[in-house]
Amino acid sequence: MKDGIPVITQSMVSSFVNCPREVYYGNVLGLRPRLTSRPLTRGTWVHALLEERANGGDWRAKHQELIEEARMKTFEEEADDLALECENIMLSYEWLYQDDKYTPIKAELTVERPIFNGQALYRGRIDLIVQDENGDVWLLDHKTHARLPDWRYRELAFQNYSYLWACRKAPQYLELGLPQPRGFIYDYCRTDSIKTPTLTTKNKISRVIKPTATTLPVFERWLRDMGMMTTIQGADFLSIEDEDELAYVQNFLLELEERDYSDIFRRDVMEFSKEQSRRQLKSFLTSAKRMLQYNWDDADCIERNLSACSGYMCNYKDLTISDLIHGDSSIEQKTRYVSTSDPLDYYPNQKKDKKK
Numbered sequence: 001m002k003d004g005i006p007v008i009t010q011s012m013v014s015s016f017v018n019c020p021r022e023v024y025y026g027n028v029l030g031l032r033p034r035l036t037s038r039p040l041t042r043g044t045w046v047h048a049l050l051e052e053r054a055n056g057g058d059w060r061a062k063h064q065e066l067i068e069e070a071r072m073k074t075f076e077e078e079a080d081d082l083a084l085e086c087e088n089i090m091l092s093y094e095w096l097y098q099d100d101k102y103t104p105i106k107a108e109l110t111v112e113r114p115i116f117n118g119q120a121l122y123r124g125r126i127d128l129i130v131q132d133e134n135g136d137v138w139l140l141d142h143k144t145h146a147r148l149p150d151w152r153y154r155e156l157a158f159q160n161y162s163y164l165w166a167c168r169k170a171p172q173y174l175e176l177g178l179p180q181p182r183g184f185i186y187d188y189c190r191t192d193s194i195k196t197p198t199l200t201t202k203n204k205i206s207r208v209i210k211p212t213a214t215t216l217p218v219f220e221r222w223l224r225d226m227g228m229m230t231t232i233q234g235a236d237f238l239s240i241e242d243e244d245e246l247a248y249v250q251n252f253l254l255e256l257e258e259r260d261y262s263d264i265f266r267r268d269v270m271e272f273s274k275e276q277s278r279r280q281l282k283s284f285l286t287s288a289k290r291m292l293q294y295n296w297d298d299a300d301c302i303e304r305n306l307s308a309c310s311g312y313m314c315n316y317k318d319l320t321i322s323d324l325i326h327g328d329s330s331i332e333q334k335t336r337y338v339s340t341s342d343p344l345d346y347y348p349n350q351k352k353d354k355k356k
Contacts, residue, residue, distance in 0.1 A: 001341075006120045008288055009343045010158040016291040019305035025316040028296050031337040033315050041070075042191055043144040045086045047127070050093070050142050054104040054128050059090055088194040089144075092215040096265055102130035102138065102185070105178065110344070111163070111170035115285075120292055124163050125344050127187075129178070136182040138269075139163050144189050151268050158287075160184035160270055161280040183271035190264045197222050204245060211255040215264070219256055223249070299323060 001007060015022045025031050045066055052062040063086065070079035106129040115122045128140040141159065154160060164181055167173040195213045198206045220236070223229035228249070230237050240246040272280070295301065300323075309320050318336065322329035 002121055005118070006292060007123050007343055008115070008120055008291070009123050010162040010284075012343055013162075013284060013288050013291060014158050016294075017287050019303075019308035019314075020291075020294060021302050021304040021320060022308065022314065022316060023291065024296060024299065024302045025319055027343055029333070030339045030341055031316070031319075031333060032340055034336050034338050042082060042086065045070075045082065046089055046144055046189065046191075047142055049086065049090050051107050051127075053090075053094070054107040056104075059094075063087060063090070084196065085192065085194070088196065088215070088218045089189055089191070091217045091221065092194055092261075093189065093265065095215070095217040096261055101133050102140070103132075105129045105131050105137070106176060109172060109176075111166045111172045113166040113169045116289065116292070120288070122162065122166055122288075123344060124159075124166050126163060129176070129181075130185070131178075135179070137178050137180070138183055138185050139167070139181050140185040140187050142187045142189070144191050146191055148188050148190050148263075148266055154186050154268060155270065158280075158284050160186075161272060161277060162284055164272070165277075165281060165284075183269060185270070186268040188266040188268070193264050194218055199226070204242075205248065211252060211259055212263070214256070215261065216253070216256040219252065300327075 012023055012027050015026065048066065049059040049062055053059045063083070066086075067079065067083045070082065073079075107127065109126045109129060111124050111126060113122045114120075126139050127142050130138050130140050132138065139160075161184075164184060167181055193213070194215055195209050196218060197209050197214065200206050220229060223238070224231075228238060228240050230239060238246060238249060240249060304320060304324075308314055309317060314320075318332050319329040322332055
C-alpha cells in the first residue's frame with residue numbers, strides 16, 4: 001500500500017495468474033524465505049556486480065565486499081566456490097561486451113504509474129536504461145538462468161510491456177528527459193557454464209574441460225595464475241616448455257577466440273507493434289483487476305495450483321502443506337520467513353547498500 005492505495009507489480013500479477021496462493025503468502029502476508037537458495041544468491045550477487053559496473057564503479061571491489069559478507073554467513077569453501085563462479089561470469093561478460101553498443105544511462109530506476117483511474121498504483125524496477133549508437137533508448141533487464149529460456153517465454157511475459165507502458169507516464173522516467181524507450185532487452189547469462197581449468201596429477205592441463213565449457217578471459221587468467229602466461233608491454237606470451245602442451249594451449253586459445261558464446265550470453269531485443277502492445281495491455285489489466293478484486297479474507301478459499309505448488313520454483317511449499325493439513329502455518333512463518341511491505345523487496349533478509 002502507498003497512501004492507502006494498493007501497489008501492484010508485474011511480478012505480482014504474473015504470480016497471481018500462475019498461483020493465487022503464492023500472492024497470498026508473498027504479497028498479502030508479505031513473506032519472504034529467510035534463507036535463500038544458491039541460485040537466488042548467485043543471481044543477486046551477479047546482479048549487484050552488473051549494477052556496480054553500470055554505475056561506473058569498480059565491480060571487483062564490490063565483489064570482494066560480497067565475498068567477505070558470504071564468508072560470514074556460510075562455509076568459506078562454499079562462499080569461495082560461489083565467488084569464483086560469479087567472477088568468471090563477470091570477467092567473461094566484460095570481455096564479451098567490451099565494445100558494447102549500449103551505453104548505460106541509469107541503473108535501478110523505480111517507476112510508478114496510477115492504474116484503474118487511481119484505484120491502484122503500478123510499480124516496477126528497471127534494472128538498466130541504456131542508449132544505443134543511434135540514440136534510441138532501451139530498457140534492459142539482467143537474467144541469470146541455469147538454462148537459457150526459449151524466446152517465447154519472455155515474449156508472453158507481462159514484464160517487458162508493462163515497464164514500457166509505465167514509462168509513458170511515470171514521473172521518475174520522464175524527469176530523465178529521455179525519449180520514450182524503443183523496446184526491451186533481456187540480458188541473459190547462463191550460470192554454472194564457465195569452468196576453470198585444472199591440472200592432472202602429472203602437472204598437465206586436464207583435457208576434461210573443452211573450449212565450450214569456459215571462456216577466453218577465464219582461461220587466460222588461469223594460465224597467468226599457473227605461471228604459463230605473462231604479459232609484457234601489452235603483449236601476451238606463453239611460457240610452456242613441453243611442445244605438445246604448448247600446441248594444445250595455442251589451439252585451445254584459438255578456439256576460444258573464434259567460438260560463439262551465445263550459448264552462455266544472449267540478448268533478446270524485443271519491440272512491439274501498437275496492435276501487440278494493445279493486446280498485451282488488455283491481458284495485463286484483466287489479470288490485474290481480477291487480482292485486486294480477489295477475496296483474500298478466507299485463506300482456505302484461496303486457490304492453489306498443484307503444478308506450481310509442487311514445482312521447484314515455489315518458495316512456499318511448507319506453508320501450503322501446513323495450512324492444508326493443520327490449518328495453521330504460523331510456526332513456519334516465524335521461523336523460516338521474514339516479512340516486508342515492499343512488493344519489490346524480494347530479499348529483505350539480505351544486506352542493503354545505502355544509496356548515495
